[in-house]
Amino acid sequence: MLTFLEIGRTGVTAVRLHPLRSLVSACCLLVVLVPYLVGVALSGGVAREASASVRFGADLYVSSEALGSRAPLPLSVISEFRAVPGVTAVVPRIVGPIALGKDREPAVLVGIPAAALPAGTRCVAGRLYREGKSNELVVGTEIARRLNLRVGSRIPPFYHNNRGERLSEVVGIFRSDVSLWQSRMILTSMETAAAVFAQEGMAGEMLVYCEPGRVEAVRQAIWQRFLAAAGPVSRLRITTRADLEALLPAGLSHQSGIFQLHFLVALAATILVLAVTSGIGLPDRRREIGILKATGWQTDEILLRGTVESLLVSLSAACAALLLAFAWLKWGNGYGIASLLLPGAPWRPTFKVPYDFSALPVFLAFLLSWLVVTAGTLTASWRVATVPPREALA
Amino acid sequence: MVGRSYRVGDRMVLALVAGLVLSAGVVLATEAQRGAKRERRAREFQTLLRGLGMGASVDLNGCAFAFDPRLERQCSRDLGPLPSGSAFCARHALSVFGYSPLQRRSDAHIP
Numbered sequence: 001m002l003t004f005l006e007i008g009r010t011g012v013t014a015v016r017l018h019p020l021r022s023l024v025s026a027c028c029l030l031v032v033l034v035p036y037l038v039g040v041a042l043s044g045g046v047a048r049e050a051s052a053s054v055r056f057g058a059d060l061y062v063s064s065e066a067l068g069s070r071a072p073l074p075l076s077v078i079s080e081f082r083a084v085p086g087v088t089a090v091v092p093r094i095v096g097p098i099a100l101g102k103d104r105e106p107a108v109l110v111g112i113p114a115a116a117l118p119a120g121t122r123c124v125a126g127r128l129y130r131e132g133k134s135n136e137l138v139v140g141t142e143i144a145r146r147l148n149l150r151v152g153s154r155i156p157p158f159y160h161n162n163r164g165e166r167l168s169e170v171v172g173i174f175r176s177d178v179s180l181w182q183s184r185m186i187l188t189s190m191e192t193a194a195a196v197f198a199q200e201g202m203a204g205e206m207l208v209y210c211e212p213g214r215v216e217a218v219r220q221a222i223w224q225r226f227l228a229a230a231g232p233v234s235r236l237r238i239t240t241r242a243d244l245e246a247l248l249p250a251g252l253s254h255q256s257g258i259f260q261l262h263f264l265v266a267l268a269a270t271i272l273v274l275a276v277t278s279g280i281g282l283p284d285r286r287r288e289i290g291i292l293k294a295t296g297w298q299t300d301e302i303l304l305r306g307t308v309e310s311l312l313v314s315l316s317a318a319c320a321a322l323l324l325a326f327a328w329l330k331w332g333n334g335y336g337i338a339s340l341l342l343p344g345a346p347w348r349p350t351f352k353v354p355y356d357f358s359a360l361p362v363f364l365a366f367l368l369s370w371l372v373v374t375a376g377t378l379t380a381s382w383r384v385a386t387v388p389p390r391e392a393l394a
Numbered sequence: 395m396v397g398r399s400y401r402v403g404d405r406m407v408l409a410l411v412a413g414l415v416l417s418a419g420v421v422l423a424t425e426a427q428r429g430a431k432r433e434r435r436a437r438e439f440q441t442l443l444r445g446l447g448m449g450a451s452v453d454l455n456g457c458a459f460a461f462d463p464r465l466e467r468q469c470s471r472d473l474g475p476l477p478s479g480s481a482f483c484a485r486h487a488l489s490v491f492g493y494s495p496l497q498r499r500s501d502a503h504i505p
Contacts, residue, residue, distance in 0.1 A: 009404060012404040012407050012408060013403070013404055015407055016403050016404065016407055039490055042450075042490045043490040043491050046449075046450050046490060046491040047491060048432065048436070049436055049447070050447075050448045050449070050491065052433070052436035052437060052439075052440050053436075053440050053445050053446065053447050053448050053462075054445065054448070055440075056436075056437050056440035056441050056444075056445060057440060057444055057445015057446070058444055058445055061445075061464045070465065070466065091444060093444065095446065095454075095462075095465055096454070097453070097454040097455065097458075106453045106454070106455040107453065108453055108454050108461070110443065110446065112443070112444065116444075117442065118441050118442060121438060121442055122438060123435065123438045123439050123442060142452070174439075177435060178435050178436075178438065178439040179435075179436065179439045179440075179447065180447075180452055181443075181446065181447030181452060181461070182439065183452050184452050184453040187442075187443070205464070207444050207445070237467070239463075239464055239467075239496060243496055244448070244463070244464070244496075247448070247463060247493040247494065247496065248493070249493065312407070312411055315411060315414075315415065316410070316411050316414050318418075319411075319414035319415050319417065319418040320414055322418045322421060322422075323414070323417055323418060323421065326421050326425075341450065341489070341490045342450050342451070342452060342490070343450060343451040343452070343456075343457075343460060343484070343485040343489065344451050344452040344453040344455060344485075345452050351452075354432075356425070357421065357422060357425045358422070358426075359422050362418065362422065
């Protein structure tokens with residue numbers, strides 16, 4: 001046992017004997033592992049927020065469809081939905097795209113009745129809007145930055161409506177750390193949103209809340225009630241919380257996009273690692289192994305030495321990659337990479353980039369890097385260790 | 395003397411590796427404990443919006459499905475039957491968070 005430990009210790013020495021080789025190998029691994037860990041952490045962060053969006057949302061999302069596209073529903077259906085047994089509340093909502101400013105900044109306009117807003121909300125700097133004649137808006141951080149808006153700023157008319165256009169006032173700005181989706185969001189009352197889209201008396205969707213355990217019965221009742229009605233003018237879409245939960249992936253299965261990108265980078269960079277560990281460092285390694293063989297070392301001992309050397313390099317690289325990825329997301333707020341991986345996000349995000357680090361991806365990163373470095377080191381060591389010392393030293 | 399300096403050098407390498415492993419462990423442990431605070435913020439925002447936003451996209455530009463499948467059940471640029479057909483949508487090709495289209499199981503007709 002002591003012999004193995006002593007041989008292992010020479011693996012530590014091997015890391016030091018060829019600092020350039022160790023450094024280049026570790027750097028190549030970092031090039032692969034840092035974007036991988038950042039991507040996986042971002043993916044975990046978005047998954048966490050998506051899960052909250054489903055859990056704290058409505059039980060049923062009912063909208064309409066006409067000519068194959070999403071269409072508004074009349075507000076008159078609210079009373080019909082409320083009459084369905086098991087329904088506890090129905091809230092209309094409007095969600096649609098708009099463009100603001102001379103650069104036509106894209107934004108997501110959300111209209112919710114002021115009466116349906118929860119009391120004591122702390123996710124907004126300023127205040128929430130009130131129902132009334134004036135257009136009061138709560139804007140996201142990116143919209144506020146791009147249009148240089150503050151609480152109290154006034155926005156000239158940005159929409160066309162036959163009933164007239166009004167100035168809008170910014171009464172609140174979302175806090176940057178509440179969600180990534182707030183960044184380009186504009187939250188306002190139903191009346192204002194309906195006026196912006198010139199759809200008075202309509203809602204984009206109805207959010208239906210049900211008594212516990214009666215969601216499926218309510219869904220069936222709404223479905224049956226409207227299926228029985230005469231004249232199929234438009235279709236009704238009903239999305240349940242269970243439908244959305246089924247979309248939420250579990251574990252590491254949700255990084256399809258990042259893997260497609262990352263494997264290309266990984267492939268290119270690991271070739272460099274293999275080249276350094278097996279090819280470029282070969283003359284040094286030949287000489288070293290030749291001397292060891294000449295002094296009585298066996299092939300398995302040389303391979304053990306190489307394995308320990310690879311373990312140290314890859315373990316250091318995996319841990320350093322985690323620290324760099326953490327620093328990039330926590331203090332760098334995903335500078336640069338967020339705009340690549342989160343569509344619509346700017347180069348320097350104005351929202352707190354969501355991320356979640358867990359042990360499994362780090363372990364997989366370490367395993368991958370150990371496999372790559374060990375493959376290169378052991379192949380080269382084996383080739384030299386199996387020839388007579390005289391040939392190895394030649 | 396040479397052997398001693400080698401041992402000191404080895405210990406420095408081991409200490410460096412141990413420091414990196416320890417720091418990585420601390421990062422993972424502290425991150426695991428931040429869950430409650432994040433949950434409270436997300437809950438407050440989603441209660442206000444009543445459930446909005448699910449994908450990695452931050453706006454509706456080009457693809458509402460990438461923002462929230464409640465708004466569009468599938469991507470209009472998804473050429474699904476083709477291999478990598480979903481990659482034709484710029485909002486999905488590099489997305490870190492993908493999901494499949496919503497199933498049509500709850501449709502009805504209204505007058």
